[in-house]
Amino acid sequence: MAFLGRYQLIKAALFIGVALHFCQAQARELAETEESPAIFDVTKFGAKGDGKEALDEDGNPLNNFAFIKAWNQACHTAGPAKVVIPPGKFFVSQVLFGGPCQCPNPIVEVQGTVVASTDISQYPTQEWILFERVSGVVLTGTGTFDGQGQVNWANNDCALNPNCAPLPVSIKFHRTNNSVIENIKSLNSMFFHIHISNCHNITINKVTIVAPFDSPNTDGIHIGESERVTITDSSISTGDDCVSVGQGSVNTTVTGVVCAPGHGLSVGSLGKDAYEKPVRFVHMKNCTLKGTDNGARVKSRVGKIVNQASDIIFEDFIMENVRNPIIIDQQYGGKRDKKGPSLTSQVKISNVQFKNIRGTSTTYQVLSLICSPTVPCEGIQVADIDLKPITDAAKLRPSALKTAEPSLSGCLNAKVTFGGKHDGLSCDDHQVVAA
Secondary structure, eight states: OHHHHHHHHHHHHHHHHHHHHHHHHHHHHHHHHHSOOEEEEGGGGTOOOBSOOOBOTTSOBHHHHHHHHHHHHHHTOSSOEEEEEOSSEEEESOEEEEOOOSSSSOEEEEOSEEEEOOOGGGOSSSEEEEEESOBSOEEEOSOEEEOOGGGTGGGOOTTTOTTOOOOOEEEEEESOEEEEEESOEEESOSSOSEEEESOEEEEEESOEEEOOTTOTTOOSEEEESOEEEEEESOEEEOSSOSEEEOTTOEEEEEESOEEOSSSOEEEEEESSSTTOOOEEEEEEEEEEEESOSOSEEEEEESSSOEEEEEEEEEEEEEEEEESSSEEEEEEETSOTTOOSGGGOOEEEEEEEEEEEEEEEESBSOOEEEEOOSSSOEEEEEEEEEEEEEOSOGGGOBOOSSOBSSOOSEEEESEEEEEESSOTTOOOSOOOBOOO
C-alpha cells in the first residue's frame, strides 16, 4: 500500500505537469487566433540566405546583426510578434534572443536552414542559439539548425580531460519559462543539441534530432535545474544520451520518443559537480529504442559529491537490439566492480520503477543494477519485463555486471521487488565477480 500511495503521488505530480502543458497549448492557440502577429522577417533587416558566410570587418557573420535586430523589434512590440527566418541558408555565430520582452508570446519561426560558424573563437560562451530570460516564447517551424559539429568534434577531449572546455550547445533555453520548442530539426550539434537550464514549464514537441552514433557529447535533449519539462513525440538519433535528465530536474515527462541510435534515455549522470540538487519525479513512457548503447538508465559517478534521485518511472518501452536495456549504473566514470571508499558513489537512488518493457538485448544480461555500497539503491520495482538476448551469440556484447555464470540479471547493493512477468529475472546471488 505504501508503494501504491507513492505511485499515486508521482502520478498526481505528473498530472499537474500535463495540465500545465494543456493550458500552455490553449494559451498559444488563443494568442494566434485572437490577433495576427506582426511579422519581422530577418531578410528585411539585412540577413542573407545565400549560403555564404559573409563577415564584417571584425570577422563576425553579418547575419548575426540582422537576427538580433529582428528579435529586438519583435520583443519590444506591444502585441503579438513573430520573427521569421525564411527559406534559405543563413550562416550565424552566437545569437542571443534575450528578454524580458514586452511582446506577450514572441514566436520565432524557422523555415530555412540556420548554419553555425565553425570558428570556435566566435563563441565567447558555450551556446550557439541562446534564449534567455524570455517568457512564453515559441520556437517553431519546419526548418533546421545545422551545428556543423563534424568540423569540431575532433577538438572535443571531454572523454579524457575532466577540465575540458565544452563546445557550444546548439539551442539553449536559460531562465526561460512557459515556452515551447516544436517541429524544428537539429543536425550535427557541436555539443548538446538542446539544453534546458533553470527553466519552468517547457514543452518540446515533435522535434527531430540527428547526429552520427559516434559523435561525442551530442546529447539530444539535456535538462538541468528545471521544473516541469515535457518532451513528446520526437525522433532522436545521436552519439550520446537521447534524453538526459540532469541535476535539479523536477517533474520531467518524456513520452513517445524514438531513440535510434544513442546512449538511451537517462537520469544523470549525477555526482559530478559540487552543490548539485536532487532529481525527483521523472516519468518516461511509451518510448522506443533501437540499437542504442543503453535503454532505461539511471547513472551516477563515483566520488565524494552527495546527491539523490528518486520517484522515477520507466514504463511501456519497446527495445530492439539494445545493449543494457535496464540499468542503474553507480560506477559511471569509474572502474567497474572495484571496492573501496574512493570508488563509490554518494548519490542515493530510490523509488525507481521499470514496468512493461519488452524487446531484444545485445547483452545476455538484460537487467543490471549496479548500486553503491555506501548508499544502496532502495525501493526498486521491476514488473512485466519481457526482454530476451539476441539469438546470435557471436554478436552478444559484454554485460555491464560480471557474474560467475551467465545470468539475465545482475544486482549489486540493490533492494528490489519483482512483480508480474519477469521470467529469469531475480536479484538472488549471481556470484558477482570483480573486474
